[in-house]
Amino acid sequence: DAGVTQSPTHLIKTRGQQVTLRCSPISGHKSVSWYQQVLGQGPQFIFQYYEKEERGRGNFPDRFSARQFPNYSSELNVNALLLGDSALYLCASTKDYNTEAFFGQGTRLTVV
Amino acid sequence: GESVGLHLPTLSVQEGDNSIINCAYSNSASDYFIWYKQESGKGPQFIIDIRSNMDKRQGQRVTVLLNKTVKHLSLQIAATQPGDSAVYFCAETLHTDKLIFGTGTRLQVFP
Numbered sequence: 001d002a003g004v005t006q007s008p009t010h011l012i013k014t015r016g017q018q019v020t021l022r023c024s025p026i027s028g029h030k031s032v033s034w035y036q037q038v039l040g041q042g043p044q045f046i047f048q049y050y051e052k053e054e055r056g057r058g059n060f061p062d063r064f065s066a067r068q069f070p071n072y073s074s075e076l077n078v079n080a081l082l083l084g085d086s087a088l089y090l091c092a093s094t095k096d097y098n099t100e101a102f103f104g105q106g107t108r109l110t111v112v
Numbered sequence: 113g114e115s116v117g118l119h120l121p122t123l124s125v126q127e128g129d130n131s132i133i134n135c136a137y138s139n140s141a142s143d144y145f146i147w148y149k150q151e152s153g154k155g156p157q158f159i160i161d162i163r164s165n166m167d168k169r170q171g172q173r174v175t176v177l178l179n180k181t182v183k184h185l186s187l188q189i190a191a192t193q194p195g196d197s198a199v200y201f202c203a204e205t206l207h208t209d210k211l212i213f214g215t216g217t218r219l220q221v222f223p
Contacts, residue, residue, distance in 0.1 A: 004155075033209050042201050042213030043156065056210045090155050094209050098144050101211060103155035 002027070004093050004104035012110045013081050021076045021107045025093030031055075032074040033101065034066055035090040043090055049074055050097070081111045124220045131189040133217050135202035140183060142204040146211065147176060147187045151198045159187070159200075189219075197221045 005024045013019050025032050031050040035043035048056035049068035068074045072093075078085055088108050092101040125131045137145070143164040148156035162169045162176045162185075169176050175188040185202050199218050203211040 031209050033211075035211075040215075042203075042215050043211070045210045045212070048209050050209070056208055058210070088155075092209075092211075097209060098205065098207060100146065100158050100161055101209060102158055103148075106155045 004091055004102055006089075006091050006104040006107050008107060009105065010108045010110075012112060014112055015081055015083060017081050017111075018077065018079045019081060019109060021078075021089050021091075021109070023074045023076070023091030023093075023104060025072050025074070025091075026095075026102055029093035029095050029102075030072055031094045031096065032068055032072065033092045033094075034074070034076045035092065035103075036060070037088040037090055037106070039087075046076070078109075083111050085109065086111045121215070122218045122220065124222060125192050127192060127194060127221055127223050129192055131187075131192045131196070131219060131221075133187045133189075133200050133202075133219065135185040135187075135214060137183050137185060137202070137204045139204060139206060139212075140180070142206045142212075144205045145176070145178060145185055146203045146205075147174075147185075148201045148203065148213075149196075149198045150201065150216070156201060192219075192221050194221050194223075 033048040034046040037043040045058040047066040052068045063079045066076045088106040090106045091104045146161045147159040150156045160171045173190045177186045199216040201216045203213045
């Protein structure tokens, strides 16, 4: 079975641009969460979606938005990119609430 | 605020020895804890989890201990191997899928 898949794997953008990251959860998993991991730190929670509804939001500016589709895949959008948005963006899926979360390989975003 | 922290940023062990990675958490109401292994350039890999109604759980070569009295979590790896070299994170959650991670401990295994 395929695990959590994310695309693209690497991305370079310039300041002020917009970016869309994509995630496909494990088959049968209805919950998708997004995390930002800056080099040398642990992942920080951005969003959680369950059954296409936003169930949680971390301390990130409104430039960050996300959505979940009927097939449970998800997109993370970041507008007006800043240098500080450079990070590894991770997607995790869970089958249900409070069960083990499985992560994808992440998308490495570099803002120049 | 809520946080999960690790006591040792780097742990060096000899191949074949047992490793113990420690973690302190601040929210006494947290009810679910997970240990992740992250290799360079990869996403976190699930190792083992434990719920707050347990104090010990064993997997293959790994054991997680939970001490709710002092809000402490540990990961024990038996017979550490070179392939165990990675950064290890503990994470906590409270009735949600929002995981709160610490900064991680780097495990280095030398021959």
